[in-house]
Every structure is written in C-alpha cells, then in structure tokens.
Amino acid sequence: MRELDELDKKIFGLLAGNGRASNLEIAGKVGVSEKTVRQRIRRLIERDGMRVVATMETPAAASRLIVLVRVEPGQRFVVAGRLASMPQVEEVHLTTGAYELIVVASFGSDSDALDFYVRHIEQGPGIKESLSTHVVETITQSTATRPDHFAQFDEQAAKTGSTAELLDLACDVATASLGADRVHVATGNVQPDDPAPSEWPSLMRWRGLSSRYVEEILTKGRAEGIVLPNIVKHNQHVFVADARTDPLFRSVADLVLSEGFHSWMGMPVRDGGARRGTLCLYWDTVITCGDDLVRRTQELADLLGKHLSRRA
Missing domain, CATH: 1.10.10.10 (Winged helix-like DNA-binding domain superfamily/Winged helix DNA-binding domain)
Incomplete structure (x- = not known):
C-alpha cells in the first residue's frame, strides 16, 4: 500500500x-x-483497500460503579488481583495518592452493584477504606454532541463550484442529520402559471435510490401530476407514513415495494416566495412525522433554496 x-x-x-x-x-x-x-x-x-465496517456495541450495563480503594500495607497487588478476577470487574488501576486502586465494575441492576460493594469491597480482605460512585452516563467521541450540520452546510454551500455539487452536499446533510435512509433533490418549478416557470426538473441528485426508480417517478410525475407537483402547488410539505399502502402512491405501489422503503416526506425548496425545487426523504421503516422533523427538514430546504437563488 x-x-x-x-x-x-x-x-x-x-x-x-x-x-x-x-x-x-x-x-x-x-x-x-x-x-x-x-x-x-x-x-x-x-486504490488503498480501505474498508468501513459495522460493529455491534455491547449494550450499556444497567448499573456501573467506580470505586476508590485504600488497602492495608503490603496488600496492594493481592487485592488488585482478587478484584480483577471477578466477572463484574472491568478494570483495576494501580494509582498513586490517597487511594492505591481504582476499580471499574458493571452490573445488571443497582441491587447487584450494592451486593458486590458490601461483600467484596466493604467486607473484602485487605481493604482498609473505600469510596464509591455510580456512573450516570459515559461520553465518548461517538456519543458527544454532534456539530451543527446545517451551519456547516450553510458555510460549505457558499463555496460549492456548481449547482450539482450543491445538491450533492444537500443529499449528504439530509442523510447525516435527518436520519433519512435515502434522499432525492430536484431543482426547477412544476407549475405552468409561475411568473418565471422553468423546466422541471432541471437537475436532480439522489442517494440510496435506484436510477430505475428515479426515472419512473419522473415519468409518472410529468404524466399524472402525482406527489412532487402537489408539493410545489401547495408550497408545503407532504408526509406519507407508508407509501406501500397510501393512496398517493397507489399508481407506483409495485415500484415502491421493489425499492424497499416505507415512509416518505416531500418538502418544497424555496427562497421566500420563489420556488426552487423539492427535497424528498425516504425511510426504510414506518416512522411518525413530528413537528421537529418537519422544522429541521424545512430549515435545510430553505437553506438550499437560499443558495440556489444565488445561482439563478
């Protein structure tokens, strides 16, 4: 390599x-x-053979303890070895200072943790004094607060060199920050009576969808006026809990089944009163559409509309 x-x-x-x-x-x-x-x-x-793999994290224990242990003279290694051999104990650290050992242990319940502490710490041979504390939450790099994807999008969108690159950026942000399994974004208007109509779509980008699906939806949308034209016509979002059974998707039910998604949301991309296109999100499971999801999706769509208007 x-x-x-x-x-x-x-x-x-x-x-x-x-x-x-x-x-x-x-x-x-x-x-x-x-x-x-x-x-x-x-x-x-x-070229270099990198692979991004999935791993399954071990479910967090119901109760975790960190115990500071002060031992009797000459008993440091004996006590450390005894505690480290217990299945509940994850780690034993030899330390300097007032306490010679730090013990980290996990349990199925608080009662199990208490039983361990009484039997093996308070009554444990070689231990002179101890101080324990419950772990409430563990913060790691993967669980720490995520950066504001929309702020990053706004900043990086201004630097994109083309509309296609801007739409690709929007697709990446939609999947990263809105939890969608698939995304489709299109520019242009679909209403013939718009003051400045444009061909729809003038440009499309997507993630996770097959080309066959995109092409057939595009053809049916132009011929039958389904789904996407309705979003732009009413200038508001449309949510479908299960596209496999909803009447709005009846004419493409077989296509939806073959594609494998359930829930769907379409959002107008606009800049003030000007229509710029549509943003569509897909989920592989049936989800509930909450106010927060709508608000965040519209926020992304409005930011996209703002940057598209600068290129108009």
Whole structure:
C-alpha cells in the first residue's frame, strides 16, 4: 500500500473512530470541501483497500460503579488481583495518592452493584477504606454532541463550484442529520402559471435510490401530476407514513415495494416566495412525522433554496 499523505491519514482516522461520520462532518474537521473528502474516500477504498465496517456495541450495563480503594500495607497487588478476577470487574488501576486502586465494575441492576460493594469491597480482605460512585452516563467521541450540520452546510454551500455539487452536499446533510435512509433533490418549478416557470426538473441528485426508480417517478410525475407537483402547488410539505399502502402512491405501489422503503416526506425548496425545487426523504421503516422533523427538514430546504437563488 502506498504511503498516505496527511489529509488521507486524517480522513482515515476520523472514519476509524466513527464509520458513520458524514462527508460533510469530516470536511468540517479537516478543513477541505465535501467534494474533496468524497473523492479521497473513494480513492482510499478503490486504490488503498480501505474498508468501513459495522460493529455491534455491547449494550450499556444497567448499573456501573467506580470505586476508590485504600488497602492495608503490603496488600496492594493481592487485592488488585482478587478484584480483577471477578466477572463484574472491568478494570483495576494501580494509582498513586490517597487511594492505591481504582476499580471499574458493571452490573445488571443497582441491587447487584450494592451486593458486590458490601461483600467484596466493604467486607473484602485487605481493604482498609473505600469510596464509591455510580456512573450516570459515559461520553465518548461517538456519543458527544454532534456539530451543527446545517451551519456547516450553510458555510460549505457558499463555496460549492456548481449547482450539482450543491445538491450533492444537500443529499449528504439530509442523510447525516435527518436520519433519512435515502434522499432525492430536484431543482426547477412544476407549475405552468409561475411568473418565471422553468423546466422541471432541471437537475436532480439522489442517494440510496435506484436510477430505475428515479426515472419512473419522473415519468409518472410529468404524466399524472402525482406527489412532487402537489408539493410545489401547495408550497408545503407532504408526509406519507407508508407509501406501500397510501393512496398517493397507489399508481407506483409495485415500484415502491421493489425499492424497499416505507415512509416518505416531500418538502418544497424555496427562497421566500420563489420556488426552487423539492427535497424528498425516504425511510426504510414506518416512522411518525413530528413537528421537529418537519422544522429541521424545512430549515435545510430553505437553506438550499437560499443558495440556489444565488445561482439563478
């Protein structure tokens, strides 16, 4: 394998720490465009054999303890060995200072934790004094608060070199921050009585959808006026809990089944009163449409509309 340059090493390191990190998130951390990150990742995979794999995290224990232990003279290693051999104990650390040992242990319940503490710490041989505390929550790099994807989008969208690159960026942000399994975005208007109508769609980008699906939806939308034209006509979002059974998708039910998604949301992309296109999100399961999801999706759509208007 070739020697990786500094940028490749940074990208690889971020993916090693969090394989689900979006290209946008990585771009913000390494200081380059999302397009550059996307190209580098493709090269790392195709040329250097990088693989991003999935792992299953062990469910968090119901109760966890950290115990500071002060031992009797000469008993440090004896007590450490005894505690470390117990199945509930994850780690035993030898330390300096007032307490010689730090013990980290996990349990199925608080009562199990209490029983362990009484039997093996308070009544344990060689232990002179102890101080325990419950772990309420563990913060790691993967569970820490995520950066504001929309703020990053707004900043990076202003730097994109083309409308296609802007739409690709929107697709990446939609999947990273809105939880969608698939996304489709199109520019242009669909109402013939718009003051300044444009061909619809003038440009499309998508993630997770087959080309066959996109082409058939496009054809049926023009011929039958389904789904997307309705979004633009009413200038508000449309949510379908299960496209496999909803009448709105009846004419393409077989196509929806073959594609494999359930829930669907379409959102107008606009800049003030000007229509700029549509943003559509797809989920592989049946979801509930809450106010927060609508608000955040509209926020992204409005930001996209703002940047599209600058290119008009």
